């Protein structure tokens with residue numbers, strides 16, 4: 133039932149109650165008083181008449197009869213009982229009449245009391261009804277305030293209710309008058325009735341007051357409603373207008389954004405394409421075979437125990453911006469003569485340069501495997517020179533590379549779907565061991581064949597790190613005199629990147645391998661002098677043989693010769709040693725004079741076997757493949773041959789910035805400096821900074837104009853500024869210091 137109907141009903145019942153009350157009060161007029169008066173006058177009249185009759189009879193008897201006391205006495209005796217009876221009867225009648233009147237009055241009073249009770253009930257109902265009406269009005273008013281925009285029918289009904297209340301009020305006024313009259317009557321007859329009347333009157337006043345308040349509230353609500361409605365409608369209009377404006381603005385922004393997004397999509401595709409081209413060009417410009425050098429720090433070592441390294445390009449130390457691409461090693465020969473040798477690298481990293489510095493230099497190289505290239509990064513050096521540190525520490529090249537490719541995959545997720553697979557093997561004593569798959573029994577690593585090693589699909593970086601950690605733990609390690617945890621095996625982690633273009637479904641597949649070679653020091657140094665075991669001798673000999681083979685193969689393939697699959701290491705790395713692949717060797721050396729033979733041997737091997745200008749020149753001249761300039765070039769999936777070795781897949785691109793045919797390498801011939809002839813350099817003390825102009829120099833070889841491409845130099849300059857340079861003596865506590 134709606135509020136309006138309820139109000140109407142309440143008012144109707146209120147009106148009915150009031151009418152009833154009015155009728156009842158009207159019917160309580162004190163008729164009994166008139167009746168009593170009439171009755172009494174009748175009685176008195178009748179009785180007085182009767183007594184008069186007897187008195188008249190008596191008077192007549194007295195007049196007619198001579199005074200005779202006895203007769204008078206008998207007359208009186210006969211009349212007086214009549215008179216007496218008449219009076220008694222009158223008295224009884226009067227008593228009876230009064231008694232009747234009194235009972236009538238009592239009845240009337242009872243009736244009045246009943247009426248009063250009814251009045252109370254009616255008043256209570258009236259109060260209830262008024263309370264309901266007020267509550268409903270409040271609710272209504274609240275609703276009106278909340279929904280001011282809807283001018284509703286209930287307003288009309290409320291106005292009608294108000295009118296009815298006014299009528300009701302008038303009726304109550306009449307009722308009040310009636311009650312006042314009744315009050316008067318009651319006052320004259322009964323105090324109790326008066327009190328009741330007062331009470332009724334009081335209640336009526338309260339009701340009146342409530343009605344007045346209700347009316348005032350109604351008027352207020354009406355006036356407020358009217359102004360609120362107008363005000364709220366205005367507000368709503370303004371809000372709606374504001375919202376519409378905002379929606380329009382949003383729509384404009386959205387359409388602008390959509391246009392911008394589609395432009396950005398196109399731009400980003402273009403950028404990605406260009407970026408790839410640049411990476412590829414950069415990688416090409418830097419050469420497909422690169423050799424870098426890293427000098428391990430040695431803190432706390434006296435200067436006389438350190439090899440002096442300097443930069444022939446910056447001998448006067450005039451520029452702190454020149455990146456080291458040449459390394460001059462100064463020493464005393466057997467005859468205590470001052471000697472120096474220059475070695476030519478693409479970059480030489482000093483003691484103050486971190487793994488991140490190295491990664492930023494080579495990441496274009498590693499990343500090109502995402503375009504389908506085969507890249508190999510080798511660390512070559514004597515034991516304890518930092519090969520594993522460079523590759524496998526938590527900020528090492530392998531970890532950085534994993535981070536790089538996963539980032540690449542997420543950045544390009546809109547264009548390419550990437551898959552990564554990893555293998556980890558160890559070549560130990562000419563056998564290849566799978567470091568991922570272990571024997572089902574005691575978790576022993578198992579020997580495997582090339583191409584049969586376990587490949588793990590990588591879904592997260594963390595997963596990759598776990599696989600690497602497990603593989604490292606399984607790697608064969610045996611202590612040597614020089615490095616208590618020296619790794620006596622070659623450790624190879626390969627990550628294959630399969631990239632599928634979402635647009636055209638084309639697939640490229642490339643691999644980057646990190647080869648942490650076993651220590652390159654001479655067997656004699658480790659074994660004969662230290663009384664190494666037969667196993668260690670065997671290990672040392674195998675390592676020497678494998679590294680010799682490796683150098684030979686690289687040289688041979690680079691100059692167009694045949695491949696020498698003499699050792700399983702070389703066979704396993706065949707992909708890296710074929711044209712069309714990219715090879716980076718990081719030669720790690722110790723800064724200690726006591727290790728200078730090994731250091732010079734490392735520098736010589738890396739520059740001559742791998743990085744000689746002639747070899748690189750030969751490689752460049754044989755190039756036949758041009759690097760695609762599009763990011764989604766067709767798949768160049770490499771698959772291994774039946775013997776597990778991959779087929780040749782293309783050749784080196786010709787790099788405009790490759791070294792000049794003049795072959796102006798600064799690398800001295802091996803004949804001119806023989807590590808075994810290395811003098812004790814204790815007399816060769818050098819500053820940890822590049823020497824001042826005119827300092828110790830007697831270069832044994834070369835002329836060599838700069839052989840790096842200008843772009844490589846430029847990039848190197850931009851990346852290097854005030855870093856410490858190779859040999860600059862940060863004196864780390866290092867195990868060499870214990871030697």
Ligand SMILES: Nc1ncnc2c1ncn2[C@@H]1O[C@H](COP(=O)(O)OP(=O)(O)OP(=O)(O)O)[C@@H](O)[C@H]1O
Nearest residue numbers: 428429515516517518519520521615618619650651
């Ligand atoms: N650039 C460097 N900065 C700080 N510490 C280094 C650096 N290079 C190597 N080291 C430390 O020198 C020690 C030997 O390094 P690492 O084990 O990497 O040598 P390695 O060449 O791998 O030796 P091996 O051939 O015996 O495995 C380690 O304790 C390593 O932390």
